[in-house]
Amino acid sequence: MTRAVLSIGSNLGDRLANLRLATTGLADSLVATSPVYETKAWGVTDQPDFLNAVVVVDDPDADEWTWLHRAQTLEGEAGRVRTRHWGPRTLDVDVVTVDGVTSDHPDLLLPHPGTPERATVLIPWLTIDPAAVLPGHGPVTSLVDALPADAVADVHLRPDLSLAR
Ligand SMILES: Nc1ncnc2c1ncn2[C@@H]1O[C@H](COP(=O)(O)OP(=O)(O)OP(=O)(O)O)[C@@H](O)[C@H]1O
Numbered sequence: 001m002t003r004a005v006l007s008i009g010s011n012l013g014d015r016l017a018n019l020r021l022a023t024t025g026l027a028d029s030l031v032a033t034s035p036v037y038e039t040k041a042w043g044v045t046d047q048p049d050f051l052n053a054v055v056v057v058d059d060p061d062a063d064e065w066t067w068l069h070r071a072q073t074l075e076g077e078a079g080r081v082r083t084r085h086w087g088p089r090t091l092d093v094d095v096v097t098v099d100g101v102t103s104d105h106p107d108l109l110l111p112h113p114g115t116p117e118r119a120t121v122l123i124p125w126l127t128i129d130p131a132a133v134l135p136g137h138g139p140v141t142s143l144v145d146a147l148p149a150d151a152v153a154d155v156h157l158r159p160d161l162s163l164a165r
């Protein structure tokens with residue numbers, strides 16, 4: 001179990017710099033990096049717009065817990081302070097999938113349970129892996145097709161913002 005899909009998001013501070021902090025920190029294992037999207041906040045909607053992206057990472061020495069710890073370390077490095085659930089944050093790194101692993105441990109739910117409804121994850125993911133499958137839920141293309149139109153309309157490609165160096 002080595003390959004993981006991570007979603008990254010920021011809506012506080014220098015949002016692009018926060019996303020880059022994540023991709024720089026993951027550089028040794030980065031396989032693919034999606035474009036950057038500017039997205040309306042879902043869940044708690046009275047907060048600033050997010051920048052969101054998805055990365056695929058691979059490391060033969062990592063398991064799912066390694067990826068969670070790396071995600072949380074990056075959030076800490078970006079100065080994330082945990083405030084309210086779904087509230088604003090400098091950097092959020094979620095573990096979307098780790099190979100075909102499923103987990104119902106509350107500290108590491110896999111696949112991440114929010115994924116099927118999150119246009120902010122599915123749309124960027126599809127750009128870097130058009131054949132992606134969410135374990136237990138099927139092809140990501142089908143999940144995107146099932147999204148409400150307004151959720152898709154809230155996800156805007158920002159070709160002027162790149163995570164590539
Ligand atoms: N797949 C996962 N990826 C990241 N964190 C997870 C995962 N599954 C469970 N968690 C747990 O979720 C807890 C809260 O995470 P966090 O504060 O980032 O939630 P959130 O980003 O506000 O909401 P959401 O998880 O719905 O995006 C963490 O303690 C973490 O251990």
Ligand SMILES: Nc1nc2c(c(=O)[nH]1)N=C(CO)CN2
Binds near residue numbers: 010040043
């Ligand atoms: N657009 C958008 N909205 C959110 C996001 C996010 O990454 N993007 N993350 C949240 C908490 O995980 C809450 N709301």
